[in-house]
Amino acid sequence: MITTGNNQVMSDNTNDIDYAVTVRNVYKNYGDVEALRDLSLDFPRGQLTSVLGPSGCGKTTLLKIIAGLLPADSGEVTVNGQPVTRPGADRAFVFQDFALLPWASVLRNVAFGLELRGVAKSEREAIAEKYIGDVGLKGFENSYPHELSGGMRQRVGLARALCVDAQVLLMDEPFSAVDEQTRRKFQEDLLNLVKNENKTFLFVTHSIEEAVYVSDQVAILLPRPSRVSEVIKLEGFRDKDATSIRRDPEYLDIVDRIWASLRTYVE
Ligand SMILES: Nc1ncnc2c1ncn2[C@@H]1O[C@H](COP(=O)(O)OP(=O)(O)O)[C@@H](O)[C@H]1O
Ligand SMILES: [Mg+2]
Numbered sequence: 119m120i121t122t123g124n125n126q127v128m129s130d131n132t133n134d135i136d137y138a139v140t141v142r143n144v145y146k147n148y149g150d151v152e153a154l155r156d157l158s159l160d161f162p163r164g165q166l167t168s169v170l171g172p173s174g175c176g177k178t179t180l181l182k183i184i185a186g187l188l189p190a191d192s193g194e195v196t197v198n199g200q201p202v203t204r205p206g207a208d209r210a211f212v213f214q215d216f217a218l219l220p221w222a223s224v225l226r227n228v229a230f231g232l233e234l235r236g237v238a239k240s241e242r243e244a245i246a247e248k249y250i251g252d253v254g255l256k257g258f259e260n261s262y263p264h265e266l267s268g269g270m271r272q273r274v275g276l277a278r279a280l281c282v283d284a285q286v287l288l289m290d291e292p293f294s295a296v297d298e299q300t301r302r303k304f305q306e307d308l309l310n311l312v313k314n315e316n317k318t319f320l321f322v323t324h325s326i327e328e329a330v331y332v333s334d335q336v337a338i339l340l341p342r343p344s345r346v347s348e349v350i351k352l353e354g355f356r357d358k359d360a361t362s363i364r365r366d367p368e369y370l371d372i373v374d375r376i377w378a379s380l381r382t383y384v385e
Contacts, residue, residue, distance in 0.1 A: 135160070135162055136162065136163045137160040137161060137162055137163060138161055138162070138163040138164075138197065138198060138285060138286055138318035139160070139161040139184060139195070139196070139197050139286055139318065139320065140159075140160045140161070140194075140195070140196045141157060141158055141159045141160070141161075141180070141183075141184065141193070141194075141195050142158050142193055142194045142195070142196075143156050143157075143158055143192070143193040143194070144156070144157045144158070144180075144183060144190045144192070144193030144194070144195065145157075145190065145191045145192045145193055146176070146179055146183065146188070146190050146191050147191055151342075152342065152343035153176040153179045153342060153343060153344065154176045154179060154180065154183075154190075154343060154344050154345070155343035155344065155345055156193075156345050157176075157180065157193070157339075157344060157345045157346060158193075158345070158346065159180075159337050159346050159349070161286075161318055161320055162318070162334065162335070163285075163318050164316050164317070164318060165312070165318060165319070165334035165335065166308075166312045166318075166319035166321055166332055166333050166334050167318075167319070167320055167321065167333060167334065167335050167336070167337060168321045168322070168323055168328075168329035168332065168333040168335070168336045168337065169181075169320065169321070169322045169323075169337050169339060170323060170324070170326065170329045170336055170337065170338050170339070170376065170380070171338060171339030171340070171341070171344065171380075172339075172341045172380070173324065174341075174342060175339045175340065175341050175342050175344040176339065176342055176343075176344040177290070177322045177339065177344075178290055178322065180339075180344075181211070181288045181290050181320060181322060183195055183202075184197070184202065184209070184286075184288060184320065185205055185209055185211045185288050186202045186203065186204045186205040186206060186209070187205060187211070197209060197285075197286060198285070207235075207282065207284060208284055208285050208286060209284050209285075209286045209287075209288060210231070210278075210279035210280075210282055210284035210286070210287055210288065211279070211288045211290070212272075212275045212276050212279045212287065212288065212289045212290065212292050213275060213290060217275065218263045218271060218274055218275065219263070220262070220263050220264060221262075222262070222263075223259065223260050223261065223262060224250065224255060224258050224259050224260070224261050224262075224263075224266070224274055225243060225246055225247070225250070225259040225260065227263065227274050227278060228246040228249060228250055228274060228277040228278050228281055229242040229243055229245070229246035229278075229281065230278060231278055231279075231281055231282035232245060232246070232281055232282060235282070242281075245281050246277070246281055247259070249277040249280045249281050250277055252277070252280070252307070252310075252311065253273040253274075253276050253277045253280070253307060254273060254303070254307055255270060255273050255274065255277065258270065267296070267300070268296050269293075269296035269297070269300035269301070269304060272292050272293065272296060272304070273304070273307075275292070276289075276292065280311070280315070280317075284317070285317055285318060286317065286318045286319075286320065287317055287318070287319050287320065288320050289319065289320065289321045289322065290322045291322050291323055291324065292304075292321075293305070293323070293325075293328065294323075294324070301328070305328060305331055305332050308321075308332055309331075309332055312332070312334075321333065326373050326376045326377055326380070327364075327373055329376070330352065330369060330372050330373050330376065331363060331364070331369075333352055334351070334352060334353070335349055335350060335351045335352060336349070336350045336352065336376065337349050337350075338350070338376065338379060338380065347379065348379060350372065350375075350376065352372065
């Protein structure tokens with residue numbers, strides 16, 4: 119049910135797996151700060167991979183490099199086999215800090231990516247309506263960002279990313295600013311999206327429980343300068359309901375194991 123391997127083992131077994139995103143031997147420094155050192159990690163298509171690691175280890179840096187927002191110093195990132203050199207329509211970034219237009223309604227915010235692409239108003243609004251429903255914001259189409267809670271704003275950002283139909287969704291600690299109840303609801307919605315949307319999700323979180331709950335695989339990063347210490351593949355939780363997953367001895371076991379491997383780096 120569960121297989122564990124370091125990144126080397128994964129790289130030897132890539133033949134039969136279809137990867138939407140590959141990261142190979144990536145290095146990234148900010149001046150004297152060495153953020154990523156020889157980081158390699160592959161993201162299977164249609165799956166959700168969580169990236170878990172100590173604060174400041176380079177998770178956001180990794181996502182920005184994959185998004186094409188930041189160049190790597192060396193190494194290669196590919197999306198659908200094409201090297202990444204700049205942002206592209208194949209990827210959508212759900213920012214940690216929302217990045218919504220404060221003067222625009224939820225509907226306009228969600229449809230904004232399509233508006234930029236010149237999609238006609240009626241068509242883009244129909245698409246936006248669908249995803250507003252999918253992320254649980256039905257009834258808030260005409261609200262403005264300042265009228266929403268942090269969790270709701272985060273959902274607007276997610277709906278916007280889903281609208282543009284990017285195959286790869288990059289999510290940087292999207293639930294960090296929301297309360298526990300909202301977070302759980304959001305995690306369940308996310309699981310439904312993974313099931314139904316056939317997109318590849320790259321999900322950064324600092325919550326071990328969350329990572330194990332929502333992921334097909336969890337990659338654990340070492341402290342800076344970061345590389346992958348372990349990739350844990352998870353199967354079999356998908357078809358269970360939320361309550362039984364959280365009580366599943368195997369789930370609790372994996373959470374414990376990840377905690378044991380991360381706690382070495384936490385004072
Ligand atoms: N623009 C920048 N200039 C200088 N240092 C940076 C910059 N962005 C990030 N860093 C540093 O690089 C390291 C990794 O940052 P980041 O990718 O944001 O980590 P994480 O998302 O895992 O918390 C941290 O030590 C951070 O302080
Ligand atoms: Mg970060």
